[in-house]
Structures are given as structure tokens and as C-alpha cells.
Amino acid sequence: MYDRIKGFRDFYPGEMGARRATIDTIEDAARRYGFREIGTPALERAELWTDKSGDDIVEELYSFEDQGGRHVTLTPELTPTVARMVVAKQQALSKPIKWFSTRPFWRYEQVQQGRQREFYQTNVDIFGSAEPEADAEILAWAADALTSLGLTDEHFEFRVSHRDILGGVFESLEADVDVDDAIRAVDKSDKLSTAEYHDLLIGAGLSADQAVEVDDLISSGDLEAVESFADTERVTAAIENLQNVLDAAADFGAREHCTISLETARGLDYYTGVVFECFDSTGEVSRSIFGGGRYDDLIESFGGQPTPAVGVAPGHATLALLCQRAGVWPEEAVSTDYYVLQIGDTRSEAARICRELRERGHVVETDVAGRSFGSQLNYADSINAETVVIVGEQDLANDEVTIKDMDSGDQTQVPVDEFPGELERPTFDEFA
Numbered sequence: 001m002y003d004r005i006k007g008f009r010d011f012y013p014g015e016m017g018a019r020r021a022t023i024d025t026i027e028d029a030a031r032r033y034g035f036r037e038i039g040t041p042a043l044e045r046a047e048l049w050t051d052k053s054g055d056d057i058v059e060e061l062y063s064f065e066d067q068g069g070r071h072v073t074l075t076p077e078l079t080p081t082v083a084r085m086v087v088a089k090q091q092a093l094s095k096p097i098k099w100f101s102t103r104p105f106w107r108y109e110q111v112q113q114g115r116q117r118e119f120y121q122t123n124v125d126i127f128g129s130a131e132p133e134a135d136a137e138i139l140a141w142a143a144d145a146l147t148s149l150g151l152t153d154e155h156f157e158f159r160v161s162h163r164d165i166l167g168g169v170f171e172s173l174e175a176d177v178d179v180d181d182a183i184r185a186v187d188k189s190d191k192l193s194t195a196e197y198h199d200l201l202i203g204a205g206l207s208a209d210q211a212v213e214v215d216d217l218i219s220s221g222d223l224e225a226v227e228s229f230a231d232t233e234r235v236t237a238a239i240e241n242l243q244n245v246l247d248a249a250a251d252f253g254a255r256e257h258c259t260i261s262l263e264t265a266r267g268l269d270y271y272t273g274v275v276f277e278c279f280d281s282t283g284e285v286s287r288s289i290f291g292g293g294r295y296d297d298l299i300e301s302f303g304g305q306p307t308p309a310v311g312v313a314p315g316h317a318t319l320a321l322l323c324q325r326a327g328v329w330p331e332e333a334v335s336t337d338y339y340v341l342q343i344g345d346t347r348s349e350a351a352r353i354c355r356e357l358r359e360r361g362h363v364v365e366t367d368v369a370g371r372s373f374g375s376q377l378n379y380a381d382s383i384n385a386e387t388v389v390i391v392g393e394q395d396l397a398n399d400e401v402t403i404k405d406m407d408s409g410d411q412t413q414v415p416v417d418e419f420p421g422e423l424e425r426p427t428f429d430e431f432a
Contacts, residue, residue, distance in 0.1 A: 007108075007117025014332035019316065021330040022323065023102055026122055026145040026314065033141050035100040035124055040081045042104075046073040048080040052270075052301070062106045062117075074106035078123040078313065079270070079298065086127055087304035095128030114287055114318040121290075125311030127299065132241065135274045135294060135310050136248030142278065142292070142312055143254040150328030153281070156289065158254075159261035160246065160276040163293070164238035165226060166265055169214060170204075172230040177205035186218065187265035218262045226262065238273075245274050264291075272296045274310070285321045290314040337362040337425075339380035343373055343392035349416065350391040353401070356420050381406065387427050389419070403428050 004010060011019060027037070046063045050071075063073035075081060078101060086097060102122040111117060124141055126134045139158060146156055163183065170182045185200035192200070194215070201211040217229055223239050242260070249255045258276070266275040275293030279285075292312025299307035323329040338357050342350045350366055357364045365383060367376050380388050390402035390411075401419055404411035405428035412431050420426045 005117075007111045009116055009118065013334050017334060018330040018332045019320070022149060022316070022319070023122065025148050027100065027102060029141060029145040029148050030100040030122070030124055032144070033098070033137065035098045035141070038082070038085070038099045038101050040075070040078060040085070040101055040103065042074055043072050044075050044081060044084075046071040048084065049073065049076065052080070060107055060109055062108055076105055076107045078103070078105070078121070079125075079295070079311070080302070082123070082125060082127075083298050083302045083304070083309075086299055086307065087302050090299075090304050090307070093127075096134065097127040098125070099127075100124045114285070114315070114321055116317060120316040121313045122316070123311060123313045125309060127307055127309045129310075130296065130308035132244035132248045133252075134308075135245040136252050136254065138292060138310050138312050139245075139249045139258065139276065140252035140254040142290075142314070143257045145314070146278075149323055151323065151326055153257055155281055155326040155328075156257065156278055156322060157281050158258045158276045158278055159264040160242070160258045160274065161260065161262050161264040162238040162242040162274050163265065163271050164234050164273065165223075165242070165262060166218070168232050168235035168238060169217070169226065169230050170206075171234070172232050173206065173210055173214075175205050175207060175210060179204075182206065183265050186263055189215075189263055221260050221262055223260065242274060266291055266293055270295045270298045270301075276312075278314075280322050280325060282325070284325050285318060287318060289318045289322050334383055335363070336365055336380075336383045336385040338364045338387050338389055339376070339383070339385035340364065340366040340389045340391060341373070341376045341380065342367050343390065343394075346391045346393060346396060349396060349401075350389075353389055353391065353419065360420070360424055362425065403431055405429075 046058065046061060049057050049061065061073040061076055063071065066072050082099060086093065100123060102120065104118055104120050106118050108117060109115070124138065126138065142158070166183050166186055167179050170177045170179045181204035182201060185197065185204055188200065189197045198208065198211040198215065201214065202208060206214065217226060227235055227239055246255055246258060249258055264275060264277050266277070271293045273294035273296065275291070277291035278289040280289065290313060294308070294310040296308040299309060320329060340350045340354050354364050354366050371379070377388065385406055388404040388406060390404060395401050395413070396416060399416050400413040401416050402411050403414050403419070410428055410432065412428060414431045423430060
């Protein structure tokens with residue numbers, strides 16, 4: 001007996017059907033905004049990550065040396081890949097570039113709620129616009145995708161901030177502060193005790209008094225107080241940009257879902273501007289549902305022309321947790337429109353009925369295992385068939401088939417040449 005590998009999941013038909021319905025909904029929302037689907041490889045050169053983050057990141061990758069001696073890895077995230085793709089055809093691509101992709105990723109990390117070693121995301125990105133409207137459109141798409149799933153502002157909230165607000169605050173301190181370390185400390189603050197959080201800030205170069213003062217300032221969310229405290233052009237410009245994004249989000253219908261949260265920092269170093277994370281409003285899902293933000297320097301760092309960019313990547317596992325908590329997760333059950341039941345030597349006519357129903361776009365099954373009448377009917381029930389079409393030798397001798405409604409158990413005979421006839425979705429009610 002073979003066991004599946006820890007951190008990897010199997011999806012049986014019922015759960016896969018619910019996942020597919022969810023993926024289709026959020027992808028349909030992306031298409032409505034003009035995002036175009038791309039496909040990307042499962043394997044990339046490991047240097048895409050080690051060159052930016054150092055060799056220590058290898059411990060988090062599924063990396064190896066291939067037969068050609070190349071250091072390669074299963075992709076742990078999409079952003080470096082799409083950056084590579086933009087650089088490769090930058091001059092030929094019309095701006096703004098609006099792409100989306102749904103696919104699996106792999107990271108060797110601790111398995112926990114909402115986090116597996118193989119996980120699935122839908123990435124949505126805009127390249128080539130530095131305008132606040134681009135950030136706002138990402139927020140609007142995310143809100144549209146969630147509300148299309150049946151979620152409301154009672155179920156989720158976007159916590160929005162700007163990396164330059166935090167960076168400017170830390171730079172304004174009269175201390176030798178490692179700004180990146182300080183921002184990472186803020187990003188971890190909701191997972192730490194106050195003492196642990198302050199220790200991280202002190203480790204980044206703040207004094208104990210400064211750690212307390214900055215903690216109070218950031219947690220207040222008071223932008224006027226923050227601007228007055230820092231008194232720098234960097235912070236003033238960041239606050240203005242954040243306000244402009246939120247104003248655009250209001251016009252795009254997403255402002256009601258947004259809360260200013262200066263503790264939202266996003267841990268990845270490539271973020272440069274507005275950042276946001278989506279959370280369960282009730283707190284029952286303990287981690288962020290997904291996050292995103294602006295990363296204006298990444299394309300240039302991969303050898304391309306300076307290209308502003310903003311994006312978001314909903315993770316399917318945490319999104320499923322939110323939908324389940326809110327009671328809007330699709331039913332995990334297979335469904336079938338028709339089961340064509342055969343009795344005796346009736347394959348030719350049964351196959352004709354199956355073909356014509358499938359041509360109308362219906363889900364149709366028929367017997368392929370030579371089972372008895374009772375076994376076929378039990379199978380039809382197990383796959384939630386709505387209608388059973390019984391094609392029996394005696395029926396055909398009378399130029400009829402029997403239509404059975406599986407919910408009520410009612411059935412009736414129909415002339416064989418009238419089924420399915422011109423009807424798009426013939427059921428028992430059409431002939432009763």
C-alpha cells in the first residue's frame with residue numbers, strides 16, 4: 001500500500017467539483033476585467049530565487065540538479081516567472097499587461113491549516129501602470145471574485161497599507177535602524193506577543209522607548225499622526241498615494257471592503273508601495289486568506305526596462321476555509337443530468353440518445369459494465385442523476401422509451417422518435 005506524500009493532497013470528484021466551480025468563478029471575474037490567461041512551467045532555474053534571496057532559500061524549495069547539470073526547482077511562487085516572461089517580450093507586449101493564471105506551486109515548509117507543500121493559487125497582475133487606478137482595479141477584482149462566490153463584507157475585509165509609510169517612519173527615527181528587518185517585524189506582529197514584537201524591533205535598531213512609541217503609532221492607524229510623526233516627503237507621498245488608491249477603489253466599488261491597517265506590511269522584500277491582505281472578518285480563519293500589492297522594481301531587477309507592477313494571488317486552501325466558514329462553499333457532490341439505462345440489446349438506440357443529449361451540453365452517462373436493471377438504477381442514484389431514460393427491448397418494440405424523474409420516482413412513456421426531439425432539456429415534466 002502506497003501512502004501519499006505529506007503536504008500533498010488528493011481531490012476526489014465531489015471536492016474537485018467544488019474546487020472547479022470556485023476556480024471558474026474567480027477566473028470568470030478576471031476575464032470580465034480584461035485579464036488574459038497565461039500558462040507557466042512547473043520547473044524553473046533555481047537562480048530565479050537564490051539570486052534574490054540567497055542560498056538559504058534552497059531549504060524551502062523542491063530543488064535538484066537535472067541531467068544537464070542545471071540547478072532547477074519546482075516553482076514556489078509565480079511572480080519571478082511572470083517577471084521573466086515580461087522581460088523576454090517586453091517591447092512587443094501592449095501596456096498595461098494584464099495576466100492571470102491558476103496553477104499549483106511547491107514549497108518545502110511546515111504543514112498547517114490552510115498551508116500544504118503543494119498548493120494552488122490564482123495570480124492576477126497588472127504590469128506597466130503606476131497609476132492608483134491599477135492598484136484599485138486589483139482590489140476591485142478581488143472584491144468582485146469574492147462576492148461572486150457569495151461572500152459579503154460581513155465575511156471578509158481587505159487590510160490596506162503602504163510600504164513607504166512604514167519605511168519612512170523607521171527612517172525618520174534617530175537611530176541606526178535596519179528598515180527591512182523592522183518591516184518584517186511589523187509583518188509578524190499579529191503572531192507575536194507584545195514583548196516578542198518589541199524585541200524584534202529593538203533587534204532591528206530601535207530603542208525600547210522607540211519600539212513602544214512606534215507600536216502605538218502604527219496600531220492607531222491615524223494617518224495624520226503618522227505624517228506628523230515622520231515629517232518626511234516619503235511618508236507624505238505614500239499617504240497621498242494610499243488615499244488616491246482608496247478613492248479610486250471607492251469609484252470601482254471596492255472601498256467598503258477596505259480598512260487602513262498599517263501593521264499590514266507583507267513580508268516579501270520586493271513590495272514597494274500599496275500592499276493589502278484579505279482576512280476573515282470574524283477571525284475564525286486564523287491566517288490571511290490572501291495578499292498582494294505593488295512591486296515596481298522587480299521587472300528591472302530581472303534585467304528588463306523599469307516597469308511598475310501590482311498584483312494579488314488568492315490561495316485556494318485558505319479561500320476554501322473562508323467559503324466553508326461563511327456557508328458558501330459549493331456542495332461537494334457529483335451531479336448528472338441524464339442516465340440512459342439499457343435493458344437487453346438496445347445499445348444502438350441508447351447511444352443515439354446519449355449523443356443527442358451531449359450535443360445539447362448535458363452531462364450524460366450510460367452503462368458500460370453490463371449491469372442489471374437494478375444495479376444501473378442504483379448507480380444512477382449514486383451519481384445524482386436528475387433523469388433516467390430507460391431504453392428497453394420491450395419499450396423499443398412499442399417505439400417508446402421510459403422517462404423517470406429520480407426525485408419523485410414518477411415515470412412515463414415517450415415515443416422514441418420524440419426523445420430528445422427538439423427540446424433542449426427534456427425531462428419528465430415535459431411529457432407528463
